[in-house]
Amino acid sequence: MNAMIILFLLVVLMLTGMPISISLGLTVLSFLFFLTEVPIESVALKLFTGIEKFEIMAIPFFILAGNFLTHGGVARRMIAFATSMVGHWYGGLGLGGVLACALFAAVSGSSPATVVAIGSILMPAMVKAGFPKSFGAGVITTSGALGILIPPSIVMVMYSVSTNTSVGALFMAGVVPGIFLAFLLGLTTWWRAKKFNYPRQTKATWGERWVSFRKAVWGLLLIVVVMGGIYSGIFTPTEAAAMSAVYAFFVAVFVYKDMGLKDVPRVLLSSANMSAMLLYIITNAVLFSFLLTHENIPQQMADNMIGTGIGVIGFLLISNLLLLIAGNFMEPSSIVLILAPILFPIAMKLGIDPVHFGIIMVVNMEVGMCHPPVGLNLYVASGITKMGITELTIAVWPWLLTMLGFLVLVTYWPTMTLWLPRMMGMVA
Numbered sequence: 339m340n341a342m343i344i345l346f347l348l349v350v351l352m353l354t355g356m357p358i359s360i361s362l363g364l365t366v367l368s369f370l371f372f373l374t375e376v377p378i379e380s381v382a383l384k385l386f387t388g389i390e391k392f393e394i395m396a397i398p399f400f401i402l403a404g405n406f407l408t409h410g411g412v413a414r415r416m417i418a419f420a421t422s423m424v425g426h427w428y429g430g431l432g433l434g435g436v437l438a439c440a441l442f443a444a445v446s447g448s449s450p451a452t453v454v455a456i457g458s459i460l461m462p463a464m465v466k467a468g469f470p471k472s473f474g475a476g477v478i479t480t481s482g483a484l485g486i487l488i489p490p491s492i493v494m495v496m497y498s499v500s501t502n503t504s505v506g507a508l509f510m511a512g513v514v515p516g517i518f519l520a521f522l523l524g525l526t527t528w529w530r531a532k533k534f535n536y537p538r539q540t541k542a543t544w545g546e547r548w549v550s551f552r553k554a555v556w557g558l559l560l561i562v563v564v565m566g567g568i569y570s571g572i573f574t575p576t577e578a579a580a581m582s583a584v585y586a587f588f589v590a591v592f593v594y595k596d597m598g599l600k601d602v603p604r605v606l607l608s609s610a611n612m613s614a615m616l617l618y619i620i621t622n623a624v625l626f627s628f629l630l631t632h633e634n635i636p637q638q639m640a641d642n643m644i645g646t647g648i649g650v651i652g653f654l655l656i657s658n659l660l661l662l663i664a665g666n667f668m669e670p671s672s673i674v675l676i677l678a679p680i681l682f683p684i685a686m687k688l689g690i691d692p693v694h695f696g697i698i699m700v701v702n703m704e705v706g707m708c709h710p711p712v713g714l715n716l717y718v719a720s721g722i723t724k725m726g727i728t729e730l731t732i733a734v735w736p737w738l739l740t741m742l743g744f745l746v747l748v749t750y751w752p753t754m755t756l757w758l759p760r761m762m763g764m765v766a
Contacts, residue, residue, distance in 0.1 A: 358672045362622040398613035399579035404446035406586035411596030412557035413455035419554040425539035429531025432477045439481035440520040443488040445560040453482030453718045472733035479719040480737035483704040488516035500678035503692045505575040507764040623675030665706020694752045
């Protein structure tokens with residue numbers, strides 16, 4: 339009964355057009371004030387203890403690093419290197435876009451940032467080369483979603499905060515699925531380009547490839563700094579985030595010199611705004627999770643679901659459907675912070691690995707970012723391409739179908755996700 343009241347309150351507040359973060363907070367406070375006798379002091383205490391986690395500090399640092407890289411010319415050099423490697427195949431610039439998105443994802447941690455950084459440079463080049471605008475938009479919108487699967491990933495940090503799962507293990511688990519999804523998106527790009535005979539670039543010589551690699555190497559080294567540091571145990575994922583922000587600042591201002599020191603305050607302010615928004619969502623989601631736990635709702639749902647004999651396969655299917663539906667109305671951070679505390683206890687009772695379940699949630703978020711009505715990547719791509727949301731939705735469908743097929747694969751083949759973390763001794 340309490341679960342129904344909480345859900346009803348949340349849905350009613352969201353339907354009024356109220357931001358999700360405020361809807362969460364008001365739902366919790368309304369329920370606690372009128373339907374329980376929980377002292378308000380405990381709510382205030384939970385607010386502070388809930389966001390005291392060391393892992394949360396990684397979020398503003400990864401956002402800052404991504405902003406320095408987006409404004410600092412790193413994306414342009416990554417695109418040049420990627421297209422020199424694969425530009426001579428069918429749909430060469432599109433394939434270069436997929437590869438560039440995968441590389442930029444490995445340093446940014448954000449999907450919209452990847453779409454902006456790569457799309458704003460590559461889209462005009464693709465149109466000039468003779469590609470239909472819809473083809474370029476489909477490639478960039480969906481490949482940009484790699485930003486939250488290929489580590490580092492802000493969404494993975496959110497999942498870690500919600501479920502106390504190791505951030506390092508989640509980062510390792512995202513590597514193989516991220517590379518495989520990039521391959522599948524590239525295959526879809528190549529197939530459509532071959533089918534419609536889209537242009538190819540002149541094959542670059544190894545000398546030209548070496549020059550483009552040398553120019554991009556400072557940006558690519560950030561992958562080594564972050565992932566190498568975590569792999570080797572030199573620093574934690576949170577410390578890696580801080581290192582990435584410092585490194586990105588150094589590269590953008592002093593190496594590539596595409597940013598001046600006068601531009602730094604603007605980047606800091608933009609990063610602070612985005613960080614504050616996410617931390618506010620986290621704060622209210624912590625309260626929501628506290629309310630659910632206090633009312634014993636996740637445990638009751640887990641017992642009821644297991645009592646029906648639904649099994650692992652059925653639960654994962656229901657979870658995917660629920661997450662995909664949620665993707666129609668909410669952005670990834672909110673979905674993870676609201677649904678992870680509800681679904682996670684059920685997954686644990688069914689014996690599903692917490693890291694594997696985290697990657698399943700992240701892939702669902704990727705799909706949600708590429709379809710209407712709330713798909714963040716669609717809106718970002720719309721701003722870059724000047725295409726309407728309906729037009730963009732039609733443009734992305736071949737790649738979106740590929741992502742849905744990949745979701746099925748990653749859901750029911752846990753070895754793909756867990757192989758690398760097991761090799762590193764991070765999961766059993």
